[in-house]
Amino acid sequence: MTVAEPAPALAAPTRAPAPRLAARARSVGGSPVRDILAVTARPEVINFAGGLPAPELFDRDGIAAAFEEVLAQTPAQALQYSTTEGEPTLRAGLAGRITARGLPTDPDDLLVTTGSQQALSLLATALLEPGDTVLVENPCYLAALQVFGLAGARVVAVPGDEDGVDPVALEEAIRREHPKLLYLVPTFHNPTGRTMPAPRRAEIATVAAREGLWIVEDDPYGELRYDGERVPWIASLPGAEDRTVLLGSFSKVMAPGLRLGWLRAPAELRRACAVAKQAADLHTATLNQLAAARYLDVLDAHVARVRAVYGERRDAMLAGLPAALPPGSRWNRPEGGMFLWARLPESYDTLALLPRVVEQNVAYVPGAPFYAGAPDPSTLRLCFVTQTPEEIAEGLRRLERGLGG
The missing domain is CATH 3.90.1150.10 (Aspartate Aminotransferase, domain 1)
Known part of the structure; x- marks a missing residue:
């Protein structure tokens, strides 16, 4: 009887290190x-x-009722894929709210995003090449600094005062740095809470028009005013119409867990952001959009x-x-x-x-x-x-x- 010899032990496979993370992630x-x-x-x-x-x-009851109505009345639509630009009923409701606040807006001017944070990321994808310069307030919303950093941008702070960015310093920075965009939170700023007065906003709009600069106007807090008079959006001012992107969010006024934001931008840039969104997540959750559209009636x-x-x-x-x-x-x-x-x-x-x-x-x-x-x-x-x-x-x-x- 022949006894089989034991099989030779297998050598451990050679393990090369995994490829490195992208430089922007590091x-x-x-x-x-x-x-x-x-x-x-x-x-x-x-x-x-x-x-x-x-x-x-x-408003747990009100939001729950909106979801229940959507699922009861349009379940096939609510649970299906949607368009990248956003549900028409939500964009129509948003356009009406924005128009009522002094900025005439058509539903097709808007792109619904998964929170306004995604809107920032889409804009960075559409506008920024590695090495491009972005101008910001000092101090600045922290997550915006992260987005611009991941895009490989140079972030340059513009000096300012208690009213925000100084227009003279802005013009000097534009001519020195040749930036792609200026990022602002002019109303109830994060982190300082300050609000840029209307005359300062008009000066910023004039500088941007003269120097050919994109303005990204982030407004997640604008509806949370406790006293004082509302200040017009920069996007509504002469000279800013074709170069300002307005961002908004339902996170602070409805519920952050819905992850619903939006951007309003000139057509070419909006289309570029829609293409970037297709690559990111196809579209924002249909059910959440439809429920939010119904909730607008009581918002x-x-x-x-x-x-x-x-x-x-x-x-x-x-x-x-x-x-x-x-x-x-x-x-x-x-x-x-x-x-x-x-x-x-x-x-x-x-x-x-x-x-x-x-x-x-x-x-x-x-x-x-x-x-x-x-x-x-x-x-x-x-x-x-x-x-x-x-x-x-x-x-x-x-x-x-x-x-x-």
């Missing part, structure tokens, strides 16, 4: 705000760091309720800041939106102080990550909409202890 970090939120997710933490709407104010009443509550919360934070922040601190009084910006005395470093503050079970966002240029380490952003006035008062007492008060 060079752009994550969101410091998201990192802070992960650290401060404990329920005992009063979190002024997020930019989250108050969940108890979501104004819901927003009025939200504004009343958020206005009280802003006032509660403003009332508590003098005792909470060190002597010599300065802060603004936003007319709307979600954020308040504070600057502590120069000896304070809000990034270095954050761990000590979190030990007191309260959190903010240090200002430094929002700067494309040299940061101001003494600054911080506070969100006032997510907590009740009582929670805000307690959070500010904890903040005082954490800052060494």
Whole structure:
């Protein structure tokens, strides 16, 4: 009887390293705000760091009714693929709202996006080549800096003041840097909460027209006004009509979980963004779009309720800041939106102080990550909409202890 010899052991396969990530993915970090939120997710933490709407104010019944109507009446349409540009009923409703606010708009002027963050990404794809220059405010919305960084753009901060970008400095930067676009959040700015006055907006529009510059006007907070008069969009001003992209969102006024945003742009650029969207996700969720279109009938009443509550919360934070922040601190009084910006005395470093503050079970966002240029380490952003006035008062007492008060 023949005994089979054991098979020789197989040599381990040679394993070459996996190909490297793209340079843009290696060079752009994550969101410091998201990192802070992960650290401060404990329920005992009063979190002024997020930019989250108050969940108890979501109109759960109204939104549920809109979904139920859509699924009951048009289930085949609601559960099917849709057009890239967006559901016609939603675009028609949006066009009516935008027109009523002073910017004549046709449904075909609009592209529905998966949140306004996607609109930024589509614009970067359509407009930016690696090495192109983008001008921004200083400080600037953090996620916009990430989008432009991933596109390989050079991001240059334009000097400004309490009213926003300085038009003279903008013109100098355009002639020096030859940028593709200027990105702005002129109404209830993130992170500072400031609003650019109408005369300054007109100057910006004039400079853009004269120098051939795209303006991206991001307006996620514009309907959250608590006092003062509404300021016209830059997109509605003479000279800006053919070079301004207006972005909007339902996240702050309806529900962020729906992931619904939109962009309004001149035809050629809008078509380029639609092609980019086809490659990204084909279209935004049909069911969500149709439900949102139905909810537009009651949205104004819901927003009025939200504004009343958020206005009280802003006032509660403003009332508590003098005792909470060190002597010599300065802060603004936003007319709307979600954020308040504070600057502590120069000896304070809000990034270095954050761990000590979190030990007191309260959190903010240090200002430094929002700067494309040299940061101001003494600054911080506070969100006032997510907590009740009582929670805000307690959070500010904890903040005082954490800052060494």
